[in-house]
Amino acid sequence: MPCRPRIRYAIFDMDGLLLDTERCYYQAASAILGERGLTLSDEVNAARxxxxxxxxxxxxxxxxxxxxxxxxxxLELRKRQTELWRTVKPLPGAMTIVNRLKSVSIPISIATSSALPEFSIKRSACPDLFSLFEGCWVLGDDPRVSRGKPEPDIFQEAARRMGVKEEGAREVLVFEDSPNGVLAALRANMVPIWVIGSDPAFLGLVYERGGDVVHSLEDVRIEDWGIALPSKGLL
Incomplete structure (x- = not known):
């Protein structure tokens, strides 16, 4: 395995990574399509x-x-999702990994394809988690993000706001759960951690860049990227 770079910054995707919101989309979309005799396949759901x-x-x-x-x-999707979003919770390991990074003063940010109206509802459901980011996030409707994932724009903008110089991209750890997000991180020359990654087309690239593939945020060992954790009182 290639030598892992020393990490000084971290960027998190949100939906399906920090929050259990992907099930909300799937439930809502499946209901809309099901009423019309149609089905949302796993392949199409993964591709979006x-x-x-x-x-x-x-x-x-x-x-x-x-x-x-x-x-x-x-419009119909938004109506169905809104009530589901109000009940979302952080996924296992989300609070722990964010708190650990904060405890050692690693700057953190969120880079999500969600637009402001949707983001605001999800944020209100999990105030303790979002307070840790101190307003540092880039949303899908940000005017500085002209292209969505799998293009690197949103990660590059998040890094820029944290003060990362272009040559420092390899010091940025990106947490993602989707192939499009992982590809965006790779194109930004950042180091991806792919949660529940399974696409063989990307697995080799993730490891080649010094990243990792895990089943859950609970499995991430940030010390493997040169991040020194306190000896006592890990959060």
């Missing part, structure tokens, strides 16, 4: 992960042939 809302909607409608306009689909 990390995409901006417009791109995700286009993929769903084109792949299923649903007789809905993008506006109709997003």
């Amino acid at each position: 992960l990390g995409l901006k809302a417009e791109e995700s909607t286009k993929l769903i409608l084109e792949s299923t042939g649903a007789s809905l306009t993008p506006e109709e689909y997003r």
